[in-house]
Amino acid sequence: MKLIEILTSPWAIQPEKLSEIQGIYATHLRGEKIDIEAIEARLNRPLSSEQQDYEIRDNGVAVLSVDGVIAPKANLFTRVSGGASAQLLIKQVESAIADPRVSGLVLAVDSPGGSVLGTPELAATIRELSAEKPIVTVSEGTLASAAYWFGSAANAVYISGPTVNVGSIGVVMTHDYSPRATGGQATEITAGRYKRIASSVAPLTAEGKQYLQDQVDHIYSVFVDAVADHRGVAAEDVVQHMADGRVFIGQQAVDAGLVDGIATVDAIVQQMAADANQFSARRVAQIAAKSNTAAGAGGALGGSTSPTVASAGAAKSHDPIHEENEMPDPVATVLTREALERDHAPLYAQLRTDFMAEGAASERQRILGIEAHSMPGHEALISTLKADGKTTPDQAAAQVLGAEKTKLAAMATNLKGDAPDPVKPTDDPQATSAKKPTHEAIAARAQEIVTAESNAGRRISYAQAAARANNELSAA
CATH class of the missing domain: 3.90.226.10 (2-enoyl-CoA Hydratase; Chain A, domain 1)
Incomplete structure (x- = not known):
């Protein structure tokens, strides 16, 4: 040459x-x-x-x-x-x-x-x-x-x-x-x-x-x-x-x-x-x-948890310290977080960054969803649900509505206790037609109005709902 x-x-x-x-x-x-x-x-x-x-x-x-x-x-x-x-x-x-x-x-x-x-x-x-x-x-x-x-x-x-x-x-x-x-x-x-x-x-x-x-x-x-x-x-x-x-x-x-x-x-x-x-x-x-x-780990060039394997018929190594030619048992081999961090540090760091970013975005959406179901008088409940890190927006809506129902029931009970003694019935037709609705009826109708408005995405205070209920029942 x-x-x-x-x-x-x-x-x-x-x-x-x-x-x-x-x-x-x-x-x-x-x-x-x-x-x-x-x-x-x-x-x-x-x-x-x-x-x-x-x-x-x-x-x-x-x-x-x-x-x-x-x-x-x-x-x-x-x-x-x-x-x-x-x-x-x-x-x-x-x-x-x-x-x-x-x-x-x-x-x-x-x-x-x-x-x-x-x-x-x-x-x-x-x-x-x-x-x-x-x-x-x-x-x-x-x-x-x-x-x-x-x-x-x-x-x-x-x-x-x-x-x-x-x-x-x-x-x-x-x-x-x-x-x-x-x-x-x-x-x-x-x-x-x-x-x-x-x-x-x-x-x-x-x-x-x-x-x-x-x-x-x-x-x-x-x-x-x-x-x-x-x-x-x-x-x-x-x-x-x-x-x-x-x-x-x-x-x-x-x-x-x-x-x-x-x-x-x-x-x-x-x-x-x-x-x-x-x-x-x-x-x-x-x-x-x-x-x-x-294994679902993302496909990076990682560490030593994936040893090389021998072809069919190849005998096992007599040097377990240096040679890596045996296929691990897929059932017995579990990729733990510790093993991933130790043997695949670059992959672990990338996955950790990606998961943290995804988790932060998911948490923001969860908190915003819970805040969307907030109602006056239930601010403390909303804060607790946002801080627990697990309650979903749908679960928060159910809890807030339940708390509102309990609140309204308590208000109805209080109104009933404060109500004056009922007047004696009269045979006067005009007196009969002018009879006011009961507190129980107003409370029940007010609850219905609050629930309907909440389902429609609108907010209404209980006082407003009670006033509307009273007007409706009085006009009935």
């Missing part, structure tokens, strides 16, 4: 690492001498193209370290980047699985990604051979972009702690107007519409940009489909929860379904040495956001 192709081809790598590498190669392409000693001093390590072979540990468990940027082949690229060759990694994985001494393979990966060339083939090799012997990926630093592409092809994926970087699922391509500029002018003669549509010696046209974008989008779709196959989920789930280019840190990666739990390389080696078959089945990603939504 030519250096100019490395410089301009699509990459699946963290941006800052790509910029550093391209800067070194741009210097080389301009004809300037690369200061190897200065690079070694900045990287704090000697440059070397040697790639480590796998190491066989306890009970035939092999460990293959994959460090640095991933390149298609071992060349100046791997010497400068201190990375690994996809071509050599394929051979080493094949050799380890074919080795009769090896019972299982642990890929110890610390890589920001690299060139997409050779990465799909490496991932396919790991995916295929993991069916023959258990393969587990563990990262104790970074498992990003192209590194996650092939790392996720293992039967299970783990990170060593809460600060490991995972994800950065995406593709980047850089167009440099003229990385080889020397002050001269280059003229290109081409045949074929797309032959040099994104030339490095001319500004990028809109058509050229779209051409490069189409290439990046296609590679991105291949990347997403591969992760979906590796993790046992739909491509839509990968796009929604994993593949927006973000870097997930520690528990975030577990919750997003990118990894199956937290365990060190040594811990996985010990578990595999005890029983390699527990990793023979492929783990299925459990996305915490989807689990929380199903």
Whole structure:
């Protein structure tokens, strides 16, 4: 592979690492001498193209370290980047699985990604051979972009702690107007519409940009489909929860379904040495956001109450402290307020804010509804009902009307006690026709008038009602 192709081809790598590498190669392409000693001093390590072979540990468990940027082949690229060759990694994985001494393979990966060339083939090799012997990926630093592409092809994926970087699922391509500029002018003669549509010696046209974008989008779709196959989920789930280019840190990666739990390389080696078959089945990603939504918690990327699960036939973990691959009992598992606040603090805070706002609005409506049923003489009752926090407006109306009825009955009783003795009956027709209505009749009619006016949404005092009742009954 030519250096100019490395410089301009699509990459699946963290941006800052790509910029550093391209800067070194741009210097080389301009004809300037690369200061190897200065690079070694900045990287704090000697440059070397040697790639480590796998190491066989306890009970035939092999460990293959994959460090640095991933390149298609071992060349100046791997010497400068201190990375690994996809071509050599394929051979080493094949050799380890074919080795009769090896019972299982642990890929110890610390890589920001690299060139997409050779990465799909490496991932396919790991995916295929993991069916023959258990393969587990563990990262104790970074498992990003192209590194996650092939790392996720293992039967299970783990990170060593809460600060490991995972994800950065995406593709980047850089167009440099003229990385080889020397002050001269280059003229290109081409045949074929797309032959040099994104030339490095001319500004990028809109058509050229779209051409490069189409290439990046296609590679991105291949990347997403591969992760979906590796993790046992739909491509839509990968796009929604994993593949927006973000870097997930520690528990975030577990919750997003990118990894199956937290365990060190040594811990996985010990578990595999005890029983390699527990990793023979492929783990299925459990996305915490989807689990929380199903439980009614709102669908945020939450904490550790939704552990990853094992696929059908996968054996249980022998490390209950670090590994999370058992499905909890849906009947026994209850999401309490304390658990939600502890394990899903951002979600809890958002829900608390939303519920408080909704509760405040509901309480305002309740109080206004109670005040609408207020009647003179019952202000204390209205204040009590508003303050209890539970009485509804309809319940308040019933209580106020009941209190008013009791009040009117008491007034009627008092009026009856204060009434003068009735006059003796007379046979005079005029006296009979002028007989006044009784207090009981006035009180009863006044109650009817108060109730009718209240039902109609109007207010009337008892005195007004009694006067109207007296007039009506006297005229009857």
